[in-house]
Each structure stands twice: as structure tokens, then as C-alpha cells.
Amino acid sequence: MIRRSGARDVIAYNWPQYAAGLATAVACAALSGRLPRPLRAMARAGSAAAVGLLASATAASWFVYDRSGLYAYDWLDAVLPQAPAAHLVVGTGLDEASAPLAARWPASRQITVDLYDPAVTTEGSVRRARRRVPPPPHALPARPGALPVRPAAVDAVFLVFAAHELRRAADRERLFEECARVLRPGGRLVLVEHFRDGANTAVFGPGAWHFLPRAEWLRLAAHAGLRPAAERRVAGLVTALALTRGRA
Structure with a gap:
């Protein structure tokens, strides 16, 4: 069987970056409720951005390595x-x-x-x-x-x-x-x-x-x-x- 990496492998190879992204998202979300209103919106936006980047990178890896004809x-x-x-x-x-x-x-x-x-x-x-x-x-x-x-x-x-x-x-x-x-x-x-x-x-x-x-x-x-x-x-x-x- 010919070995090829997929999205799961990409996550396994780069798990520290994924962990850092998730930690950033969780930290921003947790802090948002304790911050003044102007900063609260920024913290929530930061959390959403971190989750969005992780999701888009994972989806792109899945499409390229698991689903395409590469x-x-x-x-x-x-x-x-x-x-x-x-x-x-x-x-x-x-x-x-x-x-x-x-x-x-x-x-x-x-x-x-x-x-x-x-x-x-x-x-x-x-x-x-x-x-x-x-x-x-x-x-x-x-x-x-x-x-x-x-x-x-x-x-x-x-x-x-x-x-x-x-x-x-x-x-x-x-x-x-x-x-x-x-x-x-x-x-x-x-x-x-x-x-x-x-x-x-x-x-x-x-x-x-x-x-x-x-x-x-x-x-x-x-x-x-x-x-x-x-x-x-x-x-x-x-x-x-x-x-x-x-x-x-």
C-alpha cells in the first residue's frame, strides 16, 4: 500500500501549532467576560479568528491531501x-x-x-x-x-x-x-x-x-x-x- 499523508497526519505533524491556536481561542473567550466592553469585543473577535484559521487550514488540508487528485x-x-x-x-x-x-x-x-x-x-x-x-x-x-x-x-x-x-x-x-x-x-x-x-x-x-x-x-x-x-x-x-x- 502506498503511504500518503492526509489532514489527520498534517495535524499530527503540526500539533503544537494547533494546540497554540486552540489555547489562544480558549483564552480569548475566557477573558472576554471579564474585560471592559470595548476590549470584550476584541477578545471575542480574536477567539473567533483563531478558530476560523484552524478550521480553514484543516479544511484546506483535507481537500488537498484527502479529496483532490494530488x-x-x-x-x-x-x-x-x-x-x-x-x-x-x-x-x-x-x-x-x-x-x-x-x-x-x-x-x-x-x-x-x-x-x-x-x-x-x-x-x-x-x-x-x-x-x-x-x-x-x-x-x-x-x-x-x-x-x-x-x-x-x-x-x-x-x-x-x-x-x-x-x-x-x-x-x-x-x-x-x-x-x-x-x-x-x-x-x-x-x-x-x-x-x-x-x-x-x-x-x-x-x-x-x-x-x-x-x-x-x-x-x-x-x-x-x-x-x-x-x-x-x-x-x-x-x-x-x-x-x-x-x-x-
């Missing part, structure tokens, strides 16, 4: 029209892409690498996710600037909800340089991420600041000599962006 990978045809002879899957602690991609292309040679470094990837949510979903046994340890793959060895590289976990811009730059190095001419890097945009900010609120804006991804691509080749919006909140090296 994990069916049918959207791949729009950004990667040909099946790769060889492909690389890069993870940063939680790899739920290598198994479905291997099932989709059983004849394609797959290389899987894991960039997780607890000294660099300090997010508690990643540690919790990694405990629940260990990396596949064939995953090779790697660093953003040193992927254990020969130059021009693969037709496609996949960064599925992985690159944003590298919080330092220099690490992201090195990773994109390495992805460009291992791609064959005409190959594609497929980046799948929530972008920090209006839609994601509306449903995730302050949590959207964990995502990176479109301009940053395009900057990284240009830095590595990659250019946009195709794009597909999935479930209204996730962007699949294909970047190509050399000829289209």
Missing part, C-alpha cells in the same frame, strides 16, 4: 509529457513521492535521496513526520550541494513538498544547481509546492509564511540555469512547476 499524479501529464527513462526523487525528511512514481513508471530507473539533517532541518513537524513515515530503505543520504548522482544521469528530478524545508537560501541554491547538474539536456525538474500567494494565505493564514513565494522559486531556477517549461495548478492551492535544462 496523489493520483495524473496532473503529471501536463508538466512531464514523456515517461522518464531514469528519474531522481529528492526528499528532506518525508518521502511520499518515490513509491507512487515507481508504480507509475515501473520501467524507469529510480534514484531516491534523503537530504534530512537534524542540524539543518530543525522543524519539529519534519521530525514527527519522519518518525511516522521512515525514509525508504533504498534512499541514499545526501547534502543539498552533493547529490550522489552522475552528471546528466536522469531525465527528471522531483522535489515534491521538499525544497521549502531547506530554510537557508544558500542550501536551496546549491540544491537547484545539483538538480541542473544531474539532468540530461531537455530534462525537467518538477517542483511541487504550496506557493506563498493570495489563495494559500487566505486559508492557512500566518502558516503560509512557511511557504516560499513564486518569485523565489523562479530566482532559484534562473540561478541554476533552468527555465520554466510548464505549470499546473492542483487542487487550487498546490503548484506543479516544471523547469527545463537546455532544449525544451
